[in-house]
Amino acid sequence: MSGKDKYDVIVVGAGVAGLYASYYLGSMGWKVALVESKPMHKIGERVCGDAIGTHHFEELGLSVPGDVIDHKYKGVMIISPSGGHSIIVPGGGVSINRLKFGQWLLRQALDHNIELLDQHVVLDVELRENRVSAIKVKKVNGETKLIEAEAIIDASGYKPAVRSKLPPEWPISEKPYVTDYNIAYREVIQLNEKLEEVDYAKIFIDVNIAPGGYWWLFPKNSSGTMVNVGLGVINNGHYNPRLQYEKHLRYRFNGGVINAGGGVVPTRRPICTLVWSNVATIGDAAYTVNPVHGGGIGSSLLSAHVVAKHMNSALETGRVNEHALWQANVDYMYAYGGKQASLDVLRMYMQKLSNEDYEWIMENKIVDGSSIYDLGVKGDLAERVTYAISALIKLLGRPSLLSELRTVRSYMNKARELYTQRYPRKPEDIFVWRTMVDQMFTEYIQRIGFTRGSLVKW
Ligand SMILES: Cc1cc2nc3c(=O)[nH]c(=O)nc-3n(C[C@H](O)[C@H](O)[C@H](O)COP(=O)(O)OP(=O)(O)OC[C@H]3O[C@@H](n4cnc5c(N)ncnc54)[C@H](O)[C@@H]3O)c2cc1C
Known part of the structure; x- marks a missing residue:
């Protein structure tokens, strides 16, 4: 040495x-x-989907050079399991060349x-x-x-x-717990037949193709000849993203594969x-x-x-x-961590929903693009979403979904509060706080019946 x-x-x-x-x-x-x-x-x-909202660059004052940007999006389009319903989430984004x-x-x-x-x-x-x-x-x-x-x-x-x-x-x-990860596989493909629509980054919800995640189609140029296609699944030991891709997506996209690979995404609240x-x-x-x-x-x-x-x-x-x-923690939790904690609560619930649930939610327009935008920006399951659901469910007879969503919303609020207002202001208080967070999440997963598996082994 x-x-x-x-x-x-x-x-x-x-x-x-x-x-x-x-x-x-x-x-x-x-x-x-x-x-x-x-x-x-x-x-x-x-290995990445390469998509990012331009607000991230603006917030940091990063003037990214033009040759880093492969393509621009007007927003994200979320498509229901049947393909029959879609939601447009507004907001400028880009596909970047990661290298x-x-x-x-x-x-x-x-x-x-x-x-x-x-x-x-x-x-x-x-x-x-x-x-x-x-x-x-x-x-x-x-x-x-x-x-x-x-x-x-x-x-x-x-x-x-x-x-x-x-x-x-x-x-x-x-x-983390094993299910705090999604495992993903994606390919960048030069298509034989070009895409008609290239203005939106598309997210497809289908629990048969991407259980506990989604599959995506992100155009990478304006002529529609290059795409980034992939899927992510929950890491609970049951699914292999590569095999899911071969079975459900390979046949849909004919062309030359430019880059292929798998990766792991920690889809959870921030480290304590x-x-x-x-x-x-x-x-x-x-x-x-x-x-x-x-x-x-x-x-x-x-x-x-x-x-x-x-x-x-x-x-x-x-x-x-x-x-x-220490102030780095407080600043990060206020800027993003509180939202992540709240979305972690929602994530676990979403990973339990069926295609029928998603189809019903989208068909009945329980969420719209601006609610999802708010959810993305603030991590809040907006008042109007639960209000709309409450009115509709009474009509359509799905009271259990309403009560579950009320539970989810209340835990989302608790989680955000724990990571912001109640985040410790000095290091020695982290241990008591961590116990409160553990208790809250343990109680929540028991209530919704989510199995998080064991802690990962390093
Ligand atoms: C399939 C997939 C699709 C995704 N799609 C998107 C997307 O569309 N948009 C988006 O915003 N995010 C996406 N993400 C997430 C995003 O890619 C990551 O969150 C982000 O790149 C993380 O950056 P990082 O710098 O924290 O870590 P990394 O990019 O993982 O960098 C870590 C670096 O550390 C190096 N390293 C590791 N161990 C050692 C060691 N022992 N010694 C020396 N070096 C080491 C690695 O080589 C690597 O270069 C996706 C992730 C995956 C897997």
Whole structure:
């Protein structure tokens, strides 16, 4: 093993979250090492649906160059199981070229003198006096070395390379349940026959094709010849997304497959704390994905922004610990985590609905595009939705659905409140708060009869 290199911050993982955090901290003048297992020219490559609402870029003031954008959407179209009903959710979005986006973010970071350790895999962490004092990395086909830093940011995706190795009593080492993940498969296809309609990113609900998720058709160019098609299913051990794709989707899209692959999406509420000791976590490693639609690019960037901002202040004071970093939690929970917690409640309920339920909801226009937009933006199952349901169900005789939806709505509100107004204002209160959250979710899943399975093994 060779000697130690010393940095202000080590960022692990050069996905969107790690790239953005490195860029931000580099631009503040800190000495940053960005550790990534991929070679530099592959940074950005990612199995993804590639779709993102443009508001995410606007909120962060990111002027993404034109060549990163493959295609523009007017909104999202959600289609019922029979195909007979659809809802349009308004809101501008784009299909991005993930490789180009990653390479663009990387250039911004390198322009601010961050040091890229590409083709380096994080193997382990070294602890000293309740802090991570160093990280053990191995160059692909090469040497192993220790690198040291004041602070570590774990941005290594759904299977976190750093926080999975921390002591279990550190709350940042929280593990998810197996069903907190969706597993997905997708292909980018050059079609033989072009699509007629390219203005909307289409989401198809059909529990036979995508149990506990949905399948998607996202056009990737304006001529309708290139698409991103895929599906996600709940990770409960019963379904294989690749096999579901072969059975239900392959025959519908004839053409040349440009890229194919599977991936894992953490579709749950955020980790209980994004910071502990001198470690922070962001992006998929911190479970920042939207639990209902599975979009995680925008919220990964947001979490990176929030954490990097507070990390900068902590480094300035020369004291990086959970106290100095705590406000990052409060800010993130208010900006996005509260909504995620509320949508996690809805997600579990939705994963229990049948095609008949979905068909009925869409046929009777229980939800419309603007309610779904509100749900997406605020995580609120709007008053008017439950009101409309209450009127209709009395007419149509589905009182059990009404009572279930009332339950879901009340737990959605409780979850949002726990993650915002009632989120601890100091680190020592996290343990009591975490127990309250666990109790609330345990009670909820018992009430709706949801089976969440075991904790994942790392
Ligand atoms: C099939 C699929 C479709 C999706 N569709 C969409 C979509 O349409 N829109 C959307 O917004 N989101 C979508 N998502 C989610 C989105 O892709 C992620 O939320 C987002 O890319 C997460 O970024 P990240 O930087 O947190 O993590 P990642 O992109 O996972 O980056 C982590 C990085 O860490 C590196 N790494 C991991 N372990 C180590 C280690 N031990 N040592 C060194 N490096 C390591 C990895 O190589 C990787 O580069 C989708 C996800 C999947 C799987």
